[in-house]
Amino acid sequence: MPRYALLLEYDGTNFCGWQRQHDLPSVQKLLEEAAAPLNHGVPPTVTASGRTDAGVHAEGAVADLELALDLPPQRVRDAINFRTLPHPVVVRAAARVADGWSARFDCLGRGYRYRILNRPARPALEASKLWHVKRPLDAAAMHEAAQMLLGRHDFSAYRAAACQAKSAIRTLDRLDVARVGEEVQVTAEARSFLHHQVRNLVGTLYEVGHGRRPVTWPREVLEGLDRGKAGQTAPPDGLVFRFARYEPAPEWV
Amino acid sequence: MPRYALLLEYDGTNFCGWQRQHDLPSVQKLLEEAAAPLNHGVPPTVTASGRTDAGVHAEGAVADLELALDLPPQRVRDAINFRTLPHPVVVRAAARVADGWSARFDCLGRGYRYRILNRPARPALEASKLWHVKRPLDAAAMHEAAQMLLGRHDFSAYRAAACQAKSAIRTLDRLDVARVGEEVQVTAEARSFLHHQVRNLVGTLYEVGHGRRPVTWPREVLEGLDRGKAGQTAPPDGLVFRFARYEPAPEWV
Structure with missing residues (x-):
């Protein structure tokens, strides 16, 4: 399946953090549900370069996901951004990446x-x-x-x-x-x-x-x-x- | 009466602007009411270097007011800040100024x-x-x-x-x-x-x-x-x- 990287900006104030936690509002869950229409309605797993805690923000976090659809990355970016409204979580940019590329394990430096x-x-x-x-x-x-x-x-x-x-x-x-x-x-x-x-x-x-x-x-x-x-x-x-x-x-x- | 200058920071998002307008929430009204305990309970007139519109913010606006009490400026700053809670309007700093000093008319430049x-x-x-x-x-x-x-x-x-x-x-x-x-x-x-x-x-x-x-x-x-x-x-x-x-x-x- 086509693999994508997402460059993310979010305000962590009203989230329990990056990571999915049951029914609490997490950045990960919001993005996974926003991406579901691009994946035959099934929320894909979105894995980040780093899991931020509740209240921590991001200007340039990176995450990866696989989607059933082969789309230009700007379509992925815009479709997810439309579906995260009105929450303060946006995809600043998206990219196609190689199979197996990992936002977490291929990351050479974090700031x-x-x-x-x-x-x-x-x-x-x-x-x-x-x-x-x-x-x-x-x-x-x-x-x-x-x-x-x-x-x-x-x-x-x-x-x-x-x-x-x-x-x-x-x-x-x-x-x-x-x-x-x-x-x-x-x-x-x-x-x-x-x-x-x-x-x-x-x-x-x-x-x-x-x-x-x-x-x-x-x-x-x-x-x-x-x-x-x-x-x-x-x-x-x-x-x-x-x-x-x-x-x-x-x-x- | 002792005259003071206030250096102000505010988020204008939820205000009708600087200027007092009947019962709408204005930055001016909030500050005047916050300063009332320093003026025998009477809200003093607070005049700004510039009247910002609804939704416009300030990092360093300046205003003047006269108070019945002769107080160290840091007392004026802290007392007003305590009373503007929880609104996003704060006095960054205060100063004693000469009689007749005007935040509006003595201002030589605005940015x-x-x-x-x-x-x-x-x-x-x-x-x-x-x-x-x-x-x-x-x-x-x-x-x-x-x-x-x-x-x-x-x-x-x-x-x-x-x-x-x-x-x-x-x-x-x-x-x-x-x-x-x-x-x-x-x-x-x-x-x-x-x-x-x-x-x-x-x-x-x-x-x-x-x-x-x-x-x-x-x-x-x-x-x-x-x-x-x-x-x-x-x-x-x-x-x-x-x-x-x-x-x-x-x-x-």
Whole structure:
């Protein structure tokens, strides 16, 4: 059957997350049901580059699916978008991909951004896209601490208890913290991430930003391999899945 | 009575606009009622740098008010923010200003941005902050056309029928059009604008972006002084009031 890749944008606020969960509203279920008319009425399985949690957003997630119909990718894109209305889940672009191509297993790199609104006043714009922190954060200290976490490590201290990955070894390629106006933005890139890894990293760097912990502390937490020692899991709202990288990239239309 | 300036952020989606209108929900009314406890229970008059229309947003509008109480500006900021909950209207910062200082009349420059999402798929993120245009726009042509509108002119062709300004003469200092990823962004700056001026400029440049009109057409419309000849008024959603400039700037806290 013809195989397609989808480039996805969604607002995770009112979803239980990417993954199908019984009758809860999930992004996966919405897309599968939207694609059913292109598959003789049977919802196809849609598999994503990464399963985001409830409240986490995506600007450029990638998913794959097989359909009974052989269609130009723009037809797939437009048909699914028509059927996801009025929900905030859209196919930005679609592509034909080879048999066996996998959005999850062929992905060579994933990128997230975490946005902290760091000012006394709560957000009026994009309230569901930000973690609001009133007290001033030292973004430079957070960045310095983050650099000590780069590279290949056992990230057990930063994984969720529910994480299903067999190994906690991951290679963190980028973890930048920068002040952008009233925001502190954390940019994370790796081939893959553990469950809650980005949010646990942000929650731990936050302690450094407040001056409650030294810049060496997140590295000590890493080496301790103990989830109980890390900071809080930062709230989902501030997190957005930005991109999944493939070589060659799908021919998006 | 002590006079204060407020630096405001608001999402205009569910308001009838800035200006008080009987029982409709306006940003002005919400702020005036929120400030009443700081003024012996009487809602003070809050006057803005600019009156935005229904659906138009603000990142950095400025307003002034007088209060019976002499308070540190951060107290004014926090007290109003507590009382505007849960509405998406916040005081980013406040400042004490001199008697007679006017957010409207002392303003030396105003800045707007208009965001067009230019791709086939509708927006899933920030849907109320964008004008969705499916067909590709030629942003370079729009920019070229915009440059011919800079300077001091009679902008009668670009003002709303309901515009109350005595003169339609304005000096347009900046009108840039640039493609930023999937968006086409229009940045407009002037000492002051006429009612609907930015949205009418965007709606007219849009005709050039589609190739339906030559790059010289918006200038011809300007010189014709006839509102009936310009393009449509672009929808309010894409417009955000970015800043109001003063010299010296209020001492925001």
